[in-house]
Amino acid sequence: MSRTDDKDLKGNFKPQDAPHYDDVLQCMRCGFCLPTCPTYALTGRERSSPRGRVALARAVAEQxxxxxxxxxxESFFCLDCRACTTACPSGVRAGEVMEICRSQSHAFYPLGTAxxxxxxxxxxxxxxxxxxxETSMLPTRLYQRLGIQWLVRHSKVLKLGPGWMEKAEGMLPELDKPLRTQLPERIEAKGKKRGKVGFFLGCVMTLMYPGVSRQTVxxxxxxxxxxxxxxxxxxxxAPHLSEGDRQTARELALFNLDLFLDQDVDYIVTDCAGCGASLKEYEELLEGQAEHAKLAKFRSKIRDITEFLAEVGLRTEGLKPVNKTxxxxxxxxxxxxxxxxAQPRKLLKQIPGVELREMAEASWCCGSAATWGLKYSEESQKVLDRKLGNVRATGAEALVTANPGCHLQLAWGVREAGMxxxxxxxxxxxxxxxPD
Ligand code: SF4
Ligand code: SF4
Structure with missing residues (x-):
């Protein structure tokens, strides 16, 4: 068998969690992905483009x-935004290849003890x-409640520390009690019952945006x-995949898989796009580690909340007008x-009184990407500025999104820019x- 016939070629990768050789072979170097890649737009550097990253992975696989x-x-500089996959005629998944390369990075370049x-x-x-x-957030809630946050922000003491620290502090929304322990585990449907839904309450949603998930329910x-x-x-x-800890990600996935399948629900719904993407990828992550039928059943039930409501049809009778652009x-x-x-837009258009004004480049990343926005704060600011320019041009009163990472970054950016x-x-x- 020639080297390029070997679909599981590991080459110079460590055998555990290496990218599939098929995935890097698919790239035909057409370059359609280049204009969609934020890190290529920032640097103009081939190795920071989807095509360049896949070529690097292929070269490692082929020794x-x-x-x-x-x-x-490059594995960490990639935002894993997947814009390149949308653009790619061959279905190359450069973001996922780089995500897998992050666990390789930890194997090849282990961190120091601390x-x-x-x-x-x-x-x-x-x-x-x-x-x-939840316990770890208590000091932060006290920090906000006791007015220490106000003092810190006005004293400019954070300017003495690394740039990411000031940004991380600035991004904190006003924290409320976590939703997880307040939400009843079962709530009956109102009116004519249409089904039974399992709600996947994400960590960032319960801790940072409990009010959002309360509305979702x-x-x-x-x-x-x-x-x-x-x-x-x-x-x-998702944070584990992003940081290259695929083993812990698998353990969590196996737990959630059994937990939700045991509930015997018609659908599993989330209001966090990051969680939704991760849940939909359990099938691949757990390949060979859980029964295929179980994985397929779980996958068939997962929906983002916007996808779900658009699919089942929003009952609009009785909705109150929300007069906003x-x-x-x-x-x-x-x-x-x-x-x-299309689904989030469909819903927005169904809310009485809402006028949707499309921004240019609505699907261009906001520069958040888990911890990327903190690790690469200068580059993140440039990506964010591009997004905010497009928001500003619409003259809309509200900027709507559907993911807590984007929400944190955009709310901070809008405030810092005085928008x-x-x-x-x-x-x-x-x-x-x-209505209530
Ligand atoms: S990743 Fe896809 S779009 Fe980009 S060069 Fe390769 S085949 Fe073309
Ligand atoms: S996932 Fe995003 S940042 Fe990474 S290569 Fe693709 S387009 Fe570029």
């Missing part, structure tokens, strides 16, 4: 290149435990769905990773239209 520092850098301990503490101790996450109930929100739901694993930013993990693009737009999750808008 023409060691897994060098440059491969490591860095490793910190990483393991966050990914393996904190994130898998909803209770620990209210809307589902009002739309005629019984809602089951299992209290012991764990993190979907809005523009819509498409989260990458909704439009590129899940192919959900008047309110930043809202689509479910907040629909919640406002939904």
């Amino acid at each position: 023409k290149l060691e897994f060098t520092q440059a491969v490591k850098e 860095g490793k301990a910190f990483r393991e503490f966050i990914l393996q101790k904190m994130l898998p435990s909803p209770e620990k996450l 209210r809307v589902l109930v009002h739309q005629g769905f019984e809602v089951i929100t299992p209290r012991n739901t764990k993190c979907c694993g 809005v523009t819509y930013h498409e989260p990458c993990h909704l439009c590129h990773a899940q192919g959900v693009s 008047p737009q309110q930043v809202l999750h689509l479910m907040e808008l629909l919640g406002e239209a939904t």
Whole structure:
């Protein structure tokens, strides 16, 4: 068998969690992806383009290149926004290839003792435990409640630290009690019942945007769905995939898979685009580790909330008018990773009083991308400025999105730029239209 016939070629990759050779072979170097890639737009550098990144991975697989520092850098510099996959005629998934290369990066270039301990503490101790996450937010809530945040922000003390620290602090929304322990595990449908839905409450949603997910559940109930929100739901694993810890991501996926299949629900719905993308990819992540039939059943039930409501049909009778002009930013993990693009717009147009003004480049990344916006704060600012320019041009009163990572970045950006737009999750808008 020639080397290029070997579909599982690992070459200079470590055998555990190497990219599939097929995935890098598909690239025909046409370059259609180049204009869609934010990091290529920033640098003009081939190696920071989807085509260049896939070529690097292919060279490692074919033993023409060691897994060098440059491969490591590109794996983390990629936003994993998946815009290139939408554009690619061959279906090349450069973002996913780079995501897998991040776990290779940790295998080839292990962190020092302190860095490793910190990483393991966050990914393996904190994130898998909803209770620990909630406890960890208590000091931050006190920091806000006791006025220390006001003092810190006005003293400019954060300017003395690294740039990411000031940005991270500035992005914090006003925190409320986490939603997870407040939400009943089962809520009956209102009116004529249309089905039973399992609600996947994401970590960032319960901790940072409990008001959004409260509206999501209210809307589902009002739309005629019984809602089951299992209290012991764990993190979907997206942060682990993003940081190259595929083993913990698998453990979390196996747990959530069984938890939700046991609920015997018709659908599993989330209002976090990042969680939705991750849940839809369990099938691939758990290949060979869970029964195929179980994985397929789970996959068939997962919906983003906008996708779900558009599919079942929004009951619009009784909705109150929300008189607002809005523009819509498409989260990458909704439009590129899940192919959900028309549905949020369909819903926006069905809310009485809402006028949708399309922005240019609505599906261009906002520069958040999990921790990318903090690690590459200068580059992130440039990506964000491009987005805010497009928002400003619409003159809309509100900027609507559907993912907490985008929400945090856009709300911070709008405030820093002194722009008047309110930043809202689509479910907040629909919640406002939904009567009690
Ligand atoms: S990744 Fe796709 S779009 Fe980009 S060069 Fe390769 S085949 Fe063309
Ligand atoms: S996922 Fe995004 S940043 Fe990464 S190569 Fe594709 S377009 Fe570029």
